[in-house]
Amino acid sequence: MPELGRAALLVTLGLSVYALVAGAAAAHMGRRRLALSAQNALVASFVTTAVAAAVLVAALLRNDFSFTYVARTTSDALPTAYTISAFWGGQEGSLLLWLLILTGFGAMAVRLNRGWARDLIVWVVPVFAAVSTFFAFLVVAVASPFATQAAPADGAGMTPSLQNPYMLVHPVLLYLGYVGLTVPFAFAMGALLSSRLDERWLIATRRWTLFAWAALGIGQLLGSHWAYVEVGWGGYYAWDPVENAALMPWLAATAFLHSVMIQEKRGMLRVWNVLLVILAFSLSLFGTFLTRSGVVNSIHSFTQSSIGPWFLAFIAVTVAVSLALVFWRLPQLRSPTKLESPVSREAAFLYNNLLLLALCLAILWGVVYPMLSEAVRGEAIVLGRSYYDFFLRAFGLPLLLLMGIGPLIAWRRASLRSLTTTFRGPTIVALVTGVALLFLGAGSSIPGLVAYTFSAFVLATIVMEFARGTRARRALGAASWPAAFGSLISRNRRRYGGYVVHAAIVMLAIGVAGSSAFDRVAEAKLAKGESMRIGDYTLVYRSLDERASSNATEIRATLDVIRGDRDLGTLRAGKNAYTIEQQVSNEVGIRSDRLTGEDLFVIAEQIDADGSVYFRVFVKPLVNLIWLAGLVFLIGSMITLWPDRREQRRLVARAAEVGIPATP
């Protein structure tokens, strides 16, 4: 069996190299049949990679510990679901998953677009092949998932905190996002190489970028929720390098999704868009490098491994080659139109891009600073939480405001009069909200107050847009209000899906500001019967009990929760002591208020032999909006992603109209 896996990967490598060499030669010399054969090689490499993946899954399911990988990541007692998740739990397996998704996406993207963008596709194929050659080389020569050994009696098992339903989905979504960003990158490079620099590469990859971006976003929120309920330190995001590794490409992709609209509508920002795609793809490679190389102190650094230098070299080559290509094609990338006014939709989108990029680069700087300072000063300097928080406020708050302005401001040049009529309503709503909140005591955190005021502004613009559009559709003859609303969304999925995503980001901002700027914390050591107060909650420590489950001893403290004079029932918090793994984990108690979205979050930090417990308690207002935002984000992404033939035809027709002549 391992031989089959190894052979399949070797064939994948061969096919990738062939698709690279033959594809590039075919594109260069204009040989159609050779180009087709390179395309077929790319598709075939997906099949052979799938065979290798099937071998690994089979070995995991059979608990075949003669596979070193299986022995290291699973054990006999591990439930089946987690045995499968071990596929992407270890390094070799996750590289294989990467290769599988990459070849699959490549084959699909090429087949879907080869009808109408053939001259572009011939160069896209060798770019895909170059990336898959790298990953295939890694799994063949550097980190093979099919290494074998004399089978031990049992495997080493899986860390308890990873035996969690979130780990079935969260890593896969992140990989889909990371790898998905290869598609726009390959098409951008294909456009540069083929000199077909019209908008077709954007139209061909729009959904792919959206999909990758949505997967990255939802993957990260799931990771945050996992950290919040399972890791038990009272937070959901720690600006850890590995968390940042996923956030940075997401920010770059967000900027790209917005600037693409400017290129589609006005033909501007062509160089900028190509650069953003290169940045997003390089950051997704860099993310993998950070996660897997162990160069920075992170709570996630899984392993110090041998693939680090390979990745660094590949990132360097990718950046150098793609920048050289951009430079080479610079004369053809000149935009036919220019920015006409600093107060226009184009300009608003440009500011949005600059801010997103600034935030992304500030985070990147924070992540690499320890390495840079070590190289320059011989001493690693670590930038803490305050650094990131500062830049999140400095760049994030203006971004929030722009989210309300950008979609509504006029194209080309906005007059003062039109600005006043458009934004009078939302501004009044925002000011009233701000003043009301100030009276309610939200002035304790100025950034929090600003965030809420801006959020009110954006929500008002979104509601206004939906109301106006629905009214218009009703006037145009929709049978009922719900029908008008439905047809509004289905006739312009991109726009209204975008508004839904904006609403999700506002909810996220409100949740983050509420739970961080306005949270409260209290700690106390309590003996049984004693109580503590936090805000208007009173907690009474009642009892401590212990019970043995199949793999752990579970100790739980029971607390009565009283708010004002209302009894809210009990809450349990404690620790699990895992017998085999010899690990202890906090099991926090969370009481969510469905009406206000506030959480009471109890950690039993230390349980003493005499039964007294040291409790740490948080009150986090509005934190549940963050998770709800994830759901709204998903709905909005689905709306924009939903296949829309009419729109695709329109875009294709327009690209053909403005397109650069298809002769070399």
Next chain:
Amino acid sequence: MARNASPARLVIALSVAGVLAVFLLYTSIAGGGNPSLAPSELAGRTGDVQLAGLVVGPVRGDAHAGGLRFKLKDISGDSRGSVGVLYTGSVPDLFKAGRHIVVDGELRRGTFVAEPGSMITKCPSKYAPKQSGDSA
């Protein structure tokens, strides 16, 4: 005529880049940021640092009353440069002898006094090959 707008865009980009550069320089040099050191590099250092090392038992005391006391040695394994640590506040689940941890704080009369609640532990990973410290 249309060309006149192009410098405007460049100006926006450059000014934003400039502002960013100033902020970055300010925060990274004047503001935040602590050196990250191993226990053996600690001797003679003053001021706040981040200390990364391997926990050496015995672990004594109470993190919420009087403080937890233990030693840290270099992750690379040399125990000659080990230093005593006094820690108060939240103790992560994974803390125990043999683990890699990171704490902020400063050296005071030979003992590293950690800032309350600053400890983070690294995820031990069953995926990784066993490291020398994991068996401790």
